[in-house]
Amino acid sequence: MTTSTVRFAAVGLDHAHIHGQVAGLIAAGAEFVAMATDDPAAAIAVQVRERYPDVPVVDDPAALIARGDIDLIVTAAVPDRRGPIAVAALRSGKDVIADKPGCVSFSQLEEIEKAVAESGRFWSVTFSERFEVRSAIKAGELVRAGKIGTVIQTIGLGPHRIGDRGHLGGGAGRPDWFYDKARYGGILVDIASHQIDQFLFYTGSRTAEVVASSVGNFANPDKPGLQDFGDLLIRSENAQGYIRVDWYTPDGLPTWGDGRLMILGTEGYIELRKYVDIAGRPGGDHVFLVNHEGTQYVDCSDVQLTYYADLVNDVRDRTSTAAPQEHTFETMRLALTAQQQAVVRGAAQ
Structure with missing residues (x-):
């Protein structure tokens, strides 16, 4: 196990579940380095900025996803945006944690599965219940x-x-x-x-x-x-x-x-x-x-x-302890x- 700090950014601040995701990652030792969202005026986005006033806000979500100094992207965007955000992040070499549902269509799920296979990164959906x-x-x-x-x-x-x-x-x-x-x-x-x-x-x-x-x-x-x-x-x-x-x-x-x-x-x-x-x-x-x-x-x-601690370790060690990737794919396939x-x-x- 390595001890390097996992750096993460939040892209998509539309659902209250982002609070638990961000807090969980910080408690697990990850560093919250930036945030961006499609709708900065959304009530949840305003709350996140208030809770983390020292975390920089980036105007362009795509530019934040493309940055090379970030290991992990977490998203609680509007559900139909979570799939595209995940695919962009995976193709940028980052692991992804998405609020549920992780996607809203079979075509989005197919794109995510393809991006996971090609990138070697993981896509985890936070089944918080x-x-x-x-x-x-x-x-x-x-x-x-x-x-x-x-x-x-x-x-x-x-x-x-x-x-x-x-x-x-x-x-x-x-x-x-x-x-x-x-x-x-x-x-x-x-x-x-x-x-x-x-x-x-x-x-x-x-x-x-x-x-x-x-x-x-x-x-x-x-x-x-x-x-x-x-x-x-x-x-x-x-x-x-x-x-x-x-x-x-x-x-x-x-x-x-x-x-x-x-x-x-x-x-x-x-x-x-x-x-x-x-x-x-x-x-x-x-x-x-x-x-x-x-x-x-x-x-x-x-x-x-242990979900967030396991995820942080999975980013560092390239393991799959928080949730098996095939389990996450199958859950969303059945829901769809x-x-x-x-x-x-x-x-x-």
Whole structure:
């Protein structure tokens, strides 16, 4: 392992997930050297500049990507821009960390795969609902320890709130691109990629197929570009999965969404209440384990999050410890497939 400092730049500051990405990389020892974005007036871009006033702002994103003194590009641009930014960065000899979804079309995914192959650099998509959640890491440890036998199914629920303050970045509402399917990719690409990532990971599946999928708009008929509901069935050689995502989180819930994951094994099951235990224990990261030994509440407070540290080491050492490249490709392929094949219902376009 080398000890040289990894230098990174942020290109695309449109989604609040950039805050976690930048903070994670800095905590892992990387140096934040510059930033650029298509829309400097975006609420999130303003926040990033305020949080890191000493980091230079470059007017031209393409010029920043081309610089030779940068190892890594991180992006949380508008989703349809993440693919082109990644391809440009890869072809400039840089590794890439993209917010999910990493791309919004099969053509973008094909270009990214080609650029990865030709450059020898990696493209990682930040599936934060696993990488940045202690309970999700703990569940993986329990599965690998054989606590519930062989995993045969996952049920992943990903509810969200349109008006969540943290995601608005101080803005008055969601930006226009949030309601434009061509820009955010559709709800199964945008959100369900999280749950597809988790299905593949917990079931140990290298590949899978989409059995059925649907999307709809049932609560926002004045915004037909918004898909406010989506679900899908997924199947691999050894496991099955059901995924449901939506934008219906009520204002009464004290967080942006009651994200849940249920992992069924041949000898027990695990349930995660990632962000809230409604009318129960305070805080997040609640894990419940049921097997032949009984029922157990699992404390996750000492679980280490390693995604960003692993990424920094992968840049230095040319390894693939944070997330296997083929896993990331397969996750986005399945999300795009589910979106493309989805039955469209309600007011959704």
